[in-house]
Amino acid sequence: MKKRLTVIVDNNPFDERLKTDWGFSALLEIEDLKILFDLGNELRIFKDNVEKLGIDLSEVDYLFISHYDSDHIGGLEYFLEKNSTATVLVPYNPDYFGLNEDIENSGLKVEVVIDPIPIGPRDYKVFSTGVVSSFPRPEHSLYVFGKEGYSIIAGCSHPKVWNIAKRVEELTNFDYIDMYIGGYHFYRMNDEEIREAVKKVVEARIRKVGACHCTGDKAREVLRDLYGDNFIDIGVGKVLEWC
Ligand SMILES: [Fe+2]
Ligand SMILES: [Fe+2]
Known part of the structure; x- marks a missing residue:
């Protein structure tokens, strides 16, 4: 199945038309299934970037909120304005920032995630890791099957990159991760x-490491030097396609 990931918000530049911001948001499309992963930081920048990228938020099937930090939910109000049909996936801890209340008032279906679950039809092979750790805050990540193995999309990796990778390796019986974005x-x-x-x-x-957002410039350079061609240079507006 064809996958396409469009980075809507990141602090690294890529597409010159778009503004960078400290935060993360990306749209994952798997054939006709659209999953919006996180919502960036500043509402205005999220909105501008969505518009410039020509993304129609009303078509999003799932809103995946990795965790409740403000740099991942900034565009919530704009999303709720545009979309009235999506299912919202949030990590367990429903009262934090009153987030569930906002979403519940919108009438969207909310799924509070604790354990790993499939997202959408099972044959799309896209899942939530479940909450890998609640320390320092509850966060779940997304993983998706591809020809070269499983790829992970994570917000801030607060439970640690290696713990999230290990969880996916255990769940999939693969002994590696193809990409970690x-x-x-x-x-x-x-x-x-x-x-x-x-x-x-x-x-x-x-x-392959698609280290962006809160990875930090210094660590990105170390990873870039080490991984060479397997360092994926993520920035705002970057589009990745794979099968
Ligand atoms: Fe973050
Ligand atoms: Fe965070």
């Missing part, structure tokens, strides 16, 4: 900590 949350680390973290990424057998 999203925030790796290395931005507060010093050089020594980055070295250690990157070592763990390698040990988690992640083949």
